[in-house]
Amino acid sequence: MSSTNRMKVLYASDLHGESRLYQELLSLAASSAAEIIALGGDLLPSFSPTKRYEDMLPYQESFVGQFLLPFFKSVIETTKVKNIFTIPGNWDLGYFFLFQEHPRGIIDLSQEIYSLESGYEIIGYPFVPPTPFRPKEYERMDDQEAPWPPQKKPSYVLSPDPPDELTSVDPYLYLKQRRTIQEDLAGLPRPHSYKRAIYIMHSPPFGTPLDLIHGGKPAGSRSITAFIKQDQPLLTLHGHIHESPEVSGSYFARIGETLSINPGQFTSSRLQGVVFESEDVEKTLVHTCWRG
Numbered sequence: 001m002s003s004t005n006r007m008k009v010l011y012a013s014d015l016h017g018e019s020r021l022y023q024e025l026l027s028l029a030a031s032s033a034a035e036i037i038a039l040g041g042d043l044l045p046s047f048s049p050t051k052r053y054e055d056m057l058p059y060q061e062s063f064v065g066q067f068l069l070p071f072f073k074s075v076i077e078t079t080k081v082k083n084i085f086t087i088p089g090n091w092d093l094g095y096f097f098l099f100q101e102h103p104r105g106i107i108d109l110s111q112e113i114y115s116l117e118s119g120y121e122i123i124g125y126p127f128v129p130p131t132p133f134r135p136k137e138y139e140r141m142d143d144q145e146a147p148w149p150p151q152k153k154p155s156y157v158l159s160p161d162p163p164d165e166l167t168s169v170d171p172y173l174y175l176k177q178r179r180t181i182q183e184d185l186a187g188l189p190r191p192h193s194y195k196r197a198i199y200i201m202h203s204p205p206f207g208t209p210l211d212l213i214h215g216g217k218p219a220g221s222r223s224i225t226a227f228i229k230q231d232q233p234l235l236t237l238h239g240h241i242h243e244s245p246e247v248s249g250s251y252f253a254r255i256g257e258t259l260s261i262n263p264g265q266f267t268s269s270r271l272q273g274v275v276f277e278s279e280d281v282e283k284t285l286v287h288t289c290w291r292g
Contacts, residue, residue: 005118005279010034010081012273013202013239014089014265017045017063022071024271028288029079032275036116037081040239041089041126041138041202043068043098053134053156057164060094069103076105085109087124089202089240090131090138093158093166109200113189120198120234120278121191127181128203128240129221130171138202141175142223143182148175182223197233198278204238205255209248210262211241228255235281238262245272251290252282263287 010029015021029037048059075081085107088095099108107114109124116122127140130148136155141148154168181203191197204210204220205228211220219241228236236258245251245264251274252261259281263272270289277284 007036007116007118007120007278008032008034008080008275009036009038009278010273010275011038011040011200011237011261012263012265012271013040013237014042014242015039015271016042016091016265017060017067019067021265021271022067025273026071026075026079028271028273028275029075029081033080034275035080035082037075037084038122038198038200038237039084039086040200040237041087042091042239043086043089044092044094046091053166056135056156057094057166060092061097061164064094064097068098069101069106072103072106081105083107085114085122085124085200087126087200087202088138089126090128090133091135092126093135093137093156096163111184111188113191118278120196121193122198122200123188123191125185125188125199125201125224127184129181129219130175136169136171136174139175140178140181140184142206142221143180146222180223181221182226185223185227191233194231194233197235199233199236201236201238202240204241204244204262205236205253205260208253208255208260209250210238210244210253210260212244212247213241214243214247216247225255228258228260232257234258236260239265242266245290251287252285261285263290 044060048055129142151171155171159165159167205225206220206222
């Protein structure tokens with residue numbers, strides 16, 4: 001590929017509706033001359049001011065309409081960013097509000113593939129193994145044998161009718177009736193070349209420096225680790241475990257030939273994200289906070 005096909009990419013995850021972090025994202029997009037922003041899930045506020053789950057969707061809808069969509073529009077109008085690629089995270093029950101009006105330049109990658117003019121392909125996968133939290137819309141059993149933490153009852157998913165309300169579920173029964181992450185990954189759209197494939201996955205791979213919670217216990221996906229080992233894409237971008245870089249001391253790892261990154265979030269007063277060029281990711285990789 002010639003230098004004209006290089007892409008400057010800005011990646012971050014887990015902004016959780018924090019307007020300060022979004023404003024830092026805009027500043028970084030401008031100062032880095034990024035052409036693409038990729039966001040790895042948990043874009044929306046996790047709780048309304050009332051802390052009631054009944055108020056979660058209306059509050060997330062308000063955040064999307066009053067802040068996030070105007071913000072994304074401003075990014076595209078005032079910087080070199082041409083596209084913003086997104087997937088939902090496990091707290092983003094109101095994610096669908098983002099795409100009700102087909103906003104220009106905002107691309108939903110949830111289990112979808114997008115081919116770039118540069119020859120790269122980006123694929124998104126939002127689901128995470130069961131968490132101890134109540135929202136379950138974007139959770140899956142990792143595989144049929146993987147352990148899972150104790151669940152809270154009731155848990156909540158989107159109501160099928162109307163879709164903008166929550167319904168309570170028994171998390172054990174609900175998750176056992178759904179496809180596993182392992183099954184989902186086998187059915188994802190396949191890139192033309194894994195050597196030019198970039199995956200955005202909310203869950204980090206299990207057993208790496210990218211999935212450690214406080215205390216050093218891994219909390220990522222075994223199926224994602226196996227997927228990366230088998231298919232060896234160029235790059236995988238993750239989030240979900242905010243503290244992992246702080247706990248492990250590293251925000252990236254090699255899994256075979258694949259470079260995997262979880263920039264973390266909320267362990268400092270600054271936005272935690274990375275900027276890199278697609279043609280030479282490791283040599284151009286810069287973190288907003290870390291230098292190791």
